[in-house]
Amino acid sequence: MRKRIISMLLAMALMSSAFVGCGSSTTGSSTAGGTSSKAxxxxxxxxxxxxxxxxxxxALNQAADVTTVMNHLFEGLTRxxxxxxxxxxxxxxxxxxxDHKTYTITLRDDVKWSDGKPVTAGDYEYAWKRVVDPKTASQYAYIFDPVLNATEITAGKKDKDTLGVKAKDDKTLVVTLKAPCxxxxxxxxxxAYFPLRKDIVEGNxxxxxxxxxxxxNGSFMMKDWSHKESITVVKNPNYYDKDKIKLDSIKFVLLEDDSPRLAAYQNGEISFCYTIPIEEIANWKDKPDFHNLPDLSTNFVDFNCTKKPFDDVRVRKALSLAIDRNxxxxxxxxKSQTPAGAFVPIGINDQDSTKKFRDVGGDYIPVKPEDYxxxxxxxxxLLAEAGYPDGKGFPTIEYATNPASMNNALAEAIQNMWKTALGVNCTISAQEWSVFIDTRNKGSFQTSRDxxxxxxxxxVSMLDLFVTGGGNNNCxxxxxxxxxxxxxxxxxDDNKVRMPLMHKAEEILMRDMPIAPTTYRTRICLLNPNVKGYYESPxxxxxxxxxxIEG
Structure with missing residues (x-):
C-alpha cells in the first residue's frame, strides 16, 4: 500500500514536506519523542x-489500516x-x-456521540440497514449474512426494513438471526456494525x-484530515471511558511507501511504523523496537476468472504451481512470512481450540523446497494441455499491484518465475492505493496482488470471500x-458440522484455483519502547x- 521511491533523496524531500510539524506541538506539550517540563x-x-x-x-472501508483509525473514532457494541x-x-x-437466534442488547446509559447527543439503539438499526441496502454498494454487506433477511436484501429481493434488527426503545436493540451464529x-x-447518525449521514x-x-462515538474524534498527509484525532470528552484515555491526540500520518515511513521513525517524527523496507529487516530484528506480530491472513494472487485465458482452470493452476513460495x-x-500451501491461514481454530484448521486441512499445494x-x-x-506448450501463443499478461518495497519485490519475483518456468511474459502495473482498490473491485485486471x-x-471469514457475487470476491x-x-x-453454529464443510469448501477452492496463495502473513512494525499500553487484536x-507515553 505504498508508493515506489525513485531515490532516497526524493524520498527524504517528500518526507520533509509531509512532516512539517508532525510529532510536535506547541510549547508545554509532550510527544512520544520527549517530554515537557510542564506537569x-x-x-x-x-x-x-x-x-x-x-x-x-x-460501511465502505476495506483497508485494515483504516479500520484501525476507525476503531479510535467509533465503537461498536463489543470490542x-x-x-x-x-x-x-x-x-x-x-x-x-x-435457540441462539435472538439477541436482546441493552446499551449503556452513558454512551454519547462526539457532539454530546445520546447514542440510541435506533442509530444501530439505521447503520445496519444502510450497509445491507444495495444502494450503499458496501463491499462488506455480506458480513451481515447471519442476520435475518440480510442476504435477500443485498440481493435486491427484500426491502431493507425487513432486516432482523429493531430498536425496541432508545436503549434496547433486538437482533434476529436466520440461524445460530x-x-x-x-x-x-x-x-460495518458501528452505529451512525441518520441526521448526519442521510442526504450528505x-x-x-x-x-x-x-x-x-469512540474514544477519539476527528480534529483534522489533511488529505495525503495526516488524520488527527483528539480525545472525545463525551466518551464514557474517557478517564482511562491518557493521550490527548493521535496523529495518523499518511504515507504510501515504507521508506519515508522508516525515515520518519528514525527521526522521531512517528512512534509506530507499520512495515519497513525488506532490506532493513535484518538491521532491526534484534532491536527492542522491532515486532513481528502474528496475523491471521494470507497473501495471494487473484486470477480474473471472467477473462481469457484465466477462465481456463489449467492456466490458473499452471501459473500457481510456477510460483516458488519458498x-x-x-x-x-x-523469512518474516511462511510459504502458503492453502488459503485459510495458520492460527485459526478448527472444531475446538485444541486443533487448528490448517493442521487438520494440510496443504493442497506442495511447498517443500524439493517440491518446486x-x-x-x-x-x-497443464499449460501445454491448455494449448500453450512452453508458453507459445500465450498472451502477455498484466499483474496489478500497489507499490511498496515488498510488493515491488513480490511482483518482480512472480514476473520472473512465470517467464523462467513457463515462458509467459508479464508486465507490472503499479497503482496508487485508492486506484488499485478500485481496479480490483471493478475486476479491471487480469492478475492482481491480493x-x-x-x-x-x-x-468462514476467509472462505465466504468467494461466494458468487461476494463484495470482496475480486477474482x-x-x-x-x-x-x-x-x-x-x-x-x-455446530462446529462438528461446520468444520468438515469448510474443509470441503477449501478443497473445491484449491481445485478450481481462482487464486494462488503465496504466503501466510505476519505484521512487521516498529514501536517506540516509550509507548506503553499498545495492543493489537487477533x-x-x-x-x-x-x-x-513514558520517559
Whole structure:
C-alpha cells in the first residue's frame, strides 16, 4: 500500500514536506519523542499505518489500516480487550435466546456521540440497514449474512426494513438471526456494525470529509484530515471511558511507501511504523523496537476468472504451481512470512481450540523446497494441455499491484518465475492505493496482488470471500457447489458440522484455483519502547486508545 521511491533523496524531500510539524506541538506539550517540563503536558502520539484512505465511511472501508483509525473514532457494541477477548463496549448487556437466534442488547446509559447527543439503539438499526441496502454498494454487506433477511436484501429481493434488527426503545436493540451464529458477538465489534447518525449521514455523501460532520462515538474524534498527509484525532470528552484515555491526540500520518515511513521513525517524527523496507529487516530484528506480530491472513494472487485465458482452470493452476513460495518467503519477505500451501491461514481454530484448521486441512499445494521442480513440471504439462506448450501463443499478461518495497519485490519475483518456468511474459502495473482498490473491485485486471485477513476468528471469514457475487470476491469466481456449502456452514453454529464443510469448501477452492496463495502473513512494525499500553487484536488491528507515553 505504498508508493515506489525513485531515490532516497526524493524520498527524504517528500518526507520533509509531509512532516512539517508532525510529532510536535506547541510549547508545554509532550510527544512520544520527549517530554515537557510542564506537569500537565498534552500528550500526542504520531503513528503511520498506511496511505490516504479510499474512504472513511465504516460501511465502505476495506483497508485494515483504516479500520484501525476507525476503531479510535467509533465503537461498536463489543470490542477486543488487550488480552484478545471480546468484551462488551457500548452494550451493557447481551442476552441470547435459548435457540441462539435472538439477541436482546441493552446499551449503556452513558454512551454519547462526539457532539454530546445520546447514542440510541435506533442509530444501530439505521447503520445496519444502510450497509445491507444495495444502494450503499458496501463491499462488506455480506458480513451481515447471519442476520435475518440480510442476504435477500443485498440481493435486491427484500426491502431493507425487513432486516432482523429493531430498536425496541432508545436503549434496547433486538437482533434476529436466520440461524445460530457462534461468532456473532465478534461481528458486533466490526466496523460495518458501528452505529451512525441518520441526521448526519442521510442526504450528505460528503459527511466523512469534514470534522464538523464526522460525528463519531469512540474514544477519539476527528480534529483534522489533511488529505495525503495526516488524520488527527483528539480525545472525545463525551466518551464514557474517557478517564482511562491518557493521550490527548493521535496523529495518523499518511504515507504510501515504507521508506519515508522508516525515515520518519528514525527521526522521531512517528512512534509506530507499520512495515519497513525488506532490506532493513535484518538491521532491526534484534532491536527492542522491532515486532513481528502474528496475523491471521494470507497473501495471494487473484486470477480474473471472467477473462481469457484465466477462465481456463489449467492456466490458473499452471501459473500457481510456477510460483516458488519458498523463494518468496525467504528472499522477498526475508523469512518474516511462511510459504502458503492453502488459503485459510495458520492460527485459526478448527472444531475446538485444541486443533487448528490448517493442521487438520494440510496443504493442497506442495511447498517443500524439493517440491518446486515437480510443481514446474506439472505446470508445464497443464499449460501445454491448455494449448500453450512452453508458453507459445500465450498472451502477455498484466499483474496489478500497489507499490511498496515488498510488493515491488513480490511482483518482480512472480514476473520472473512465470517467464523462467513457463515462458509467459508479464508486465507490472503499479497503482496508487485508492486506484488499485478500485481496479480490483471493478475486476479491471487480469492478475492482481491480493491479501486478506479474517474479520473474526473463524475460517468462514476467509472462505465466504468467494461466494458468487461476494463484495470482496475480486477474482469473480463462481461455483454453485461452493456457494451451497458456504450456505450450509452459515446455517448452523455446530462446529462438528461446520468444520468438515469448510474443509470441503477449501478443497473445491484449491481445485478450481481462482487464486494462488503465496504466503501466510505476519505484521512487521516498529514501536517506540516509550509507548506503553499498545495492543493489537487477533485480526491485526492496532489499538492506541489506551496507550501512554513514558520517559
Amino acid at each position: 500537565a503536558a498534552a500528550k500526542t502520539l504520531s503513528v503511520s499505518l498506511g496511505a490516504e484512505p479510499a474512504t472513511m465511511d465504516p 477486543y480487550s488487550s488480552d484478545h477477548k471480546i468484551v462488551n463496549a457500548e452494550a451493557k448487556d447481551i442476552q441470547v435466546s435459548s 457462534s461468532y456473532f458477538n465478534e461481528l458486533l465489534s466490526f466496523t 455523501d460528503k459527511w466523512t470529509q469534514s470534522p464538523k460532520t464526522y460525528i463519531s 523463494y518468496i518467503a525467504d528472499q522477498v519477505t526475508k 521442480d515437480k510443481n514446474v513440471a506439472e505446470a508445464k504439462k 491479501g486478506f485477513g479474517v474479520d473474526f476468528n473463524d475460517a 469473480k469466481y463462481s461455483n454453485p457447489e461452493y456457494d451451497k456449502i458456504i450456505a450450509q456452514v452459515k446455517a448452523t 485480526m491485526g488491528f492496532d489499538y492506541f486508545m489506551y496507550a501512554d
